[in-house]
Amino acid sequence: MKTWRKYDTDHSGFIETEELKNFLKDMLEKANKTVDDTKLAEYTDLMLKLFDSNNDGKLELTEMARLLPVQENFLLKFQGVKMCAKEFNKAFELYDQDGNGYIDEHELDALLKDLCEKNKQDLDINNISNYKKSIMALSDGGKLYRTDLALILSAGDN
Incomplete structure (x- = not known):
């Protein structure tokens, strides 16, 4: 990010x-x-x-x-995942469990598991762990803010 x-x-x-x-x-x-x-x-x-x-x-x-050297590019795994702004805001609030305005590593676990289930992607725990590490390496000091997550999930204006 x-x-x-x-x-x-x-x-x-x-x-x-x-x-x-x-x-x-x-x-x-x-x-x-x-x-x-x-x-x-x-x-x-x-x-x-x-x-x-x-x-x-x-x-x-x-x-x-695709231009960035990420070990196993997690973004491409979720390509095609689209959410309207209302769904996105609900999701962010759901996973930002402590309400601090960002998603941390622990909150990201639940989000990734649910995203994989929602999009019928078979990912084992090791893959989820790798995606989490990749996302957190790109985040701002281990904090995934609303705007960062919106870019990853391609949240729309609907």
Whole structure:
């Protein structure tokens, strides 16, 4: 989630072309590779063609997740899980058992198990544990806030 927040500079919930370009430039710099602006633009276009599955010219969280090196990408497991805003708010309040405004590791266990059941996904305890670790590694200090969870679950406005 930190990577997402860093590059979604306009907080639109998407990574648009310029934001993707900044992400790719930073990744290339970390690999000690420099490219000129023309090559960077070509590379950005190529990444959009490869990862923008709905061809809207921007990356959603699940599309961007494919670019990120997560051991076993938990986001792709829940791709297609959609909730309206009302369902999402109810779910958040249900799993935020202590009402502190975020979901911690223990609360996340119950959420993941229920999500797997709801979406008829057969996941054993080890997989749930791995997903939990992946999510918490991306969370803000072990705290999964409402906006982070909304991005993961693609909560809509309905």
